[in-house]
Amino acid sequence: MDKKKLQAQTVRDLLNIMDEGNLSAIRYKDGDVKIELERTLPRVDGLSLPHMAQRVRELIDTEASASGTTAGAASAPVAQHEDSDTLVRSPMVGTFYVGPSPDEDPFVKPGQEVLTGQTLAIVEAMKMMNEIKAPAPGIVTEVLAANGAQVEYDQPLFRIATEASAQ
Incomplete structure (x- = not known):
């Protein structure tokens, strides 16, 4: 998958995570790629935060596997x-x-x-x-x-x- 398609998919995945967790902002950085998304939403339900953090970790791990790099702290339990x-x-x-x-x-x-x-x-x-x-x-x-x-x-x-x- 070329770099632009991978970045577009990453943005779509991050938007899905924001939707599922009712998040108002999210930041993602992988090497020289930095993505920051923000929108106005109702207050975040605190009980969904661990679930959303796990989804972001899964996304990072999946992309790290695809690129052949290790995810570092993001893969920690x-x-x-x-x-x-x-x-x-x-x-x-x-x-x-x-x-x-x-x-x-x-x-x-x-x-x-x-x-x-x-x-x-x-x-x-x-x-x-x-x-x-x-x-x-x-x-x-x-x-x-x-x-x-x-x-x-x-x-x-x-x-x-x-x-x-x-x-």
Whole structure:
């Protein structure tokens, strides 16, 4: 498949991912190819973010296989760490914030119990605030990114001891 057709297919795939996940923005970079898509949509349903992140990873892995390159961090497992802790990863490139504003407390702190769907942080991308939600109930054991730091797609943000590993 020539480069233009592959890029056109990538854009179509990214638009499908945006539609399925009700996403307002998405960025994709592969070598010298950089694609940024943005549109105004209703607020993202936090429960669909892990699913959409997995779809983007699958897309990257598929394209990496087709081009003969490796996908790097995008191919790393999302849900579980070696010791059965859940790693919550960034679904996009953006700025990581632990609280709703600089003068307010963080959404969560290490040692705090969280429920599925509870807001853990915000990743700002293209002036859109995207809530990062807990994918499973458990206890936050570690915050892996600094407040105000730039985060990459698929970068680990939190480690949560799930109920299965906490027992």
